[in-house]
Amino acid sequence: MPSAAMRPFCSQLFVNLTLILIPVLLLLSLAPLAEARKKTAPAPKSAVPGSGELSTKAGHSCTWATSEASDGTVSLQVSCSIPGEVPVQTYECRFAGKPDQCPAYADKANQYWKQVVGKLRKRSNVCEGEKVLKTRLCKKAPSAAHVRLAERSGEDKTKEEEEEEEEKDKETAVPVAKETEVTARRMESEGKQEPLLGARVGDGADSEEHT
Structure with missing residues (x-):
């Protein structure tokens, strides 16, 4: 048995150990409860409406x-x-x-x-x-x-898509028109422009009359 002088020390040591053990035991007992709550807690609601x-x-x-x-x-x-x-x-x-x-x-x-x-x-x-x-x-x-x-x-196309296609058509039409104009001018300058069909028929008729 502890002596009379040691009794106060032992008592204080017991008190200190008790004060330390009680919080530890509480934490150990609450940990499973916290884990269970996490598992059963509903998932956070999405900010995006359904x-x-x-x-x-x-x-x-x-x-x-x-x-x-x-x-x-x-x-x-x-x-x-x-x-x-x-x-x-x-x-x-x-x-x-x-x-x-x-x-x-x-x-x-x-x-x-x-x-x-x-x-x-x-x-x-x-x-x-x-x-x-x-x-x-x-x-x-x-x-x-x-x-x-x-x-x-x-709908077939949006207004923006129609406008874009119109712009593309314009861009395509301009080079074609320029090319046609250049070809016509070149033929005219070289004197190779073919006579109209009506003119050809008329010339044939005149030649028959002269004969």
């Missing part, structure tokens, strides 16, 4: 749905039908962008998509108009942060 409906200014009934790629590109697919048409006319288009490149998007994603859908509602035709859907929230963000028209069906 789907919804909208009506355009012209009364087109539309549905929209989003999907997100691994590189952060978000696609907004919109499908619409035009009421009153027989048979029912439908069209659809897809917008795509990387809204997470907008600094404000992380905290205000819902506001961002609300503004995007709001812009589509103001159109007569969802797929016509400006290609880029700029929001007030990300007005000064990089261009990649704005969703833009990527595909459109239901």
